[in-house]
Amino acid sequence: ExxxxxxxxxxxxxxxxxxxxxxxxxxxxxxxxxxxxxxxTDHLLAQEEKEDDLMGQMQEFTEAYEQNQRDLENLRQQIMEDATNNLEQAQETEALKEQREKLSEQIQKIQEQFEELTDDVKTGSQMSDETKEMYEELQQLMKEIDDPEILKALEELQKGLENLDQNQVRDALQKMEFNEERFKERLNRTMELFKGLQMNAELERMSSILEDLAKREEALIGEELPDISEQTDRQSQIQEDLNSLNERLDRLPEKSPTKAQSQIEELKKETQRDIQEVDEKLTEDIQEMSEESANGDSESQQSDQQQSGNQQQNGQQQSGGQQSGGSGESSPKQQRREEIRDQLQEMQKRMQETQTAMSQKQIQVNKQALLGIMQYLLLLSDAQEDIVEQVGDVVQGSSAFIDIARNQRNITSSFSQITDSLYRVSTEIPSFPNRVNSRKAEVLKNLENSITLMAERDRNRAVAESRIAMGGINEIASLLADLLEQLDNSEGDGSGSGGMSAGQMMEQIQKMSGDQQQLNQQMQDMINDLQGERLMQGQMDRLDQMARQQNAIRRQLQELQQRGGFESGDQLLSELQRMGEQMEEAINDLRGGSVDRTLINRQQNILSRMLQAERALNEREQDEERRGKQPDDINRVSPSELTLESLREQIRRGLQESNETRFSEEYQQLIQKYFELLEEFERRRPAPNR
Structure with a gap:
């Protein structure tokens, strides 16, 4: 208005x-x-400040936790060295318990603040669905950091010291050590994932800021412009925001994981070079307007008006009533602003492409690492099954336990290597269940217990412990298989590279049209009910609900834009983008209680655009079907049988080529170990030792 x-x-x-x-x-x-x-830009900066504040609180919490750990270790040493000073040790345990309760309160406040940040991100339109999902997953991991079992173990320790019960003290210390390791693992993992999230969120925020700056520059291009003073203020503000973005680029490497440093540095270098060019053009534009303002008039505007008048006069002199070219060529000022806008858009596009490429590459590396670990676990499961059968066949107290225990120790060593790799992969994948990391610790404990029982030649208990370990290995492999399937599905739902088929796109837009039609009818009914009266609280609640419904449709629209495989300049993509802008306006009106005929007209326009897009998509699908052709006959030759040795040699050559392999040295060693274990099983299978 x-x-x-x-x-x-x-x-x-x-x-x-x-x-x-x-x-x-x-x-x-x-x-x-x-x-x-x-x-x-202001809103995104406020989000970033909240994020940085939360990271600072997490670091403070980590420092306080580490101090609590050192105090706990000192107490444990005192108990081990002097079992007679129980009263003083019980008092120290009480102090540690109070510290732990304060830590629980501290992490609870952090969780609540992160939940508020997640809600803020989810309700906005600047972040991608993938990043919003990362926020939700990290929010869940935040809730899983604390463990009430640690406080219970401290209480048991205190009671054991007060009652002079050494067995209770020993059991409590063992429980605390086990649970503290899991707590520390969850905390460190959450911190690592938070850093990765910060990088992704920062890239998306900077991309949104560049898009915002380009739109603001676009508003200063054309014939109907504000006065020179207002233009100067707006260009100065754009320049200020751009310089702020440049400073954030300087800090971006600090928020990025080590593995992403090279790509981030390259992006930073290219973007800052373009920012410098845009800054020079903005300075030139501002100086020119300042001179015009000082002279009391705008020479460029007078020149444009005179040029336009001459063109109109020339057009009247032309025969046949032929019209002139309108405003003619753009003035130097207009051309400069168009260049600024185009450069801002190009920077935004580069930032989006860099983030997408980094994300897709990391997903592929994580998937291959998980697949290798899962296959290795299945081999260990087979080996553990052999151990269970061997233990079941030997006689109680037999010397055969020595060889079986040696094999069990080899499996335990291999599984320990797997657990280290699993944890490192978990710091890359927010959806990686904490259950896997806690379960692997339990399995490792079962394996170590089984070795002890075999050394004691306790057949029955050794069989039970070995079987429990085998079940745990299988459970972890199953959890990894589920995670791989989840990653495959999320990759299939990925953005911008044809993730949707034509049929899926048609189904999506038809659903959106139906939802939009229902929402429009609800709005019309509500306006009819109002009859010019003021909104009551119940009606405001209905408007909030409608705003959420419209936002849900807008998210479906965003998904269609991201996964539709549209090329730049696609007319259908432009229509979808205009629909999204109108939906944002409608959401703001609904939240503000602005219900009038303008809102209804806008909603009808959105629905009309949807129906037009549906027809255009249907016509495009039919055109693609008409362009189909019969496939040529191709003689296919089946490859020769792939032996274990040829496969191993092929992969070894790949690993030796530094430009070919995408795996770190750790994963290369894991792959080598995998083939060594596989060959050992192949040698043993023809004549298994039972």
Missing amino acids: YGLFQMDKIKFWVEASDNDAPGGFKTSRTATITVNISSM
Whole structure:
């Protein structure tokens, strides 16, 4: 209604006059109130500040936790060295328990603040669905950090010390050691994932800021422009925000994992070079307008008007009533601003492409690492099954336990290597269940117990412990298989590279049209019910619900844009983008309680665009079907049988080529170990030792 832009200011005041005509009207005026129209950049910066504050709180919590760990270790040493000073040790345990309770309260506050941040991110439209999902997954991991079992173990330790019960003290210390290791693992993993999330979120925020700056520059291109003073203020604000973005680029490597440093440094270098060029053009534009303002008029505008008048006069002199070219070529100022806009858009595109490429590459590396670990676990499961059968066949107290225990120790060593690799992979994948890391610790404990029981030649208990370990290995492999399937599905739902088939796109847009039609009818019914009356609380709640429904449709639209495989400049993609902009306006109106005929007309326009997009998509699908052709006959030759030795040699050559392998040295060693174990099983299978 007022033609406002981001960063605009509204100043208003109220004047009131009395009706004292004989004595003269007396007027009173309030102070001037200024309302600043905030920009998306301000909102994104506020999000970043919350994120940085949370990371600082997490680091403070980690330091406090590590101090608690050192105090606990000192107490454990005192108990081991002096079992007579129980009263003083019980008092120290009470102090440690109080520290632990404060840590629990501290992590609870962090969880609540992160939940607020996640809600803020989810309700906004600047972050991708993938990043929003990462926030939700990290929010769940935050809730899983704390463990009430540690407090219970401290209470048991305190009771054992007070009651002089050494067995209870020993059991409590063992429980605490086991649970503290899991706690530390969960905390460190969450911190690592938080750092990765910060990098992704920062890239998306900077991309959104560049998009916002390009739109604000676009508003300064054309014929209907504000006065020179207003243009100068807007360009100065764009320049200020761009310089702020440049400073954030300097800090970006600090928020990025080590593995991403090279790509981030390259992106930073290219973007800062473009920012410098844009900054020079903005400075030139601002200086030119300042000179025009100082001269009291705008020479460029007069020149444009004179040029336009000459063209109109020339057009009237042409025969046949032929019209002139309108405003003719753009003025140097307009061309410069178009270049600024185009460079901002190019920077935004590069940032998006870099983030997508990094994300897709990491997903592939993680998937291959998980697949290798899962296959290795299945081999260990086979080996553990042999151990269970061998233990079951030997006689109680037999010397055969020595060889079996040696084999069990080899399996335990291999599984220990797997657990280290599993943890490192878990720091890369937010959806990686904490259950896997806790379960592997339990299995490792079962394997170590089975070795002890075999050394004691305790047949029955050794069989039971070995069988439990085998079941745990199988459970972990099953959890990894589920995770791989989940990653495959999420990759299939990935953005921008044809993740949807034509049929899926048609089904999606038809569903959106149906949902939009129902929502429009709800709005129309509500307007009919109002009949010009003021909104009541229940009606405001209905509007909030409608805003959420419209936001859900907008997210479906975003998914269609991301997964539709559209090329740049696609007309259908442009229509979808305009629909998204109209939906954002509708959501803001609904949340603000602005329900009028303008809103209904906009909603009908959205629905009309959807139906047009549906027809265009249907026509495109039919055109693609008509272009189909019969496939050529191809003679296919089946490859020769792939032996274990040839496969191993092929992979060994790949690992030796540094430009070919994408695996770290750790994973290369794991693959080598995998083939060594596989060959050992192949040699043993023809004549298994039972």
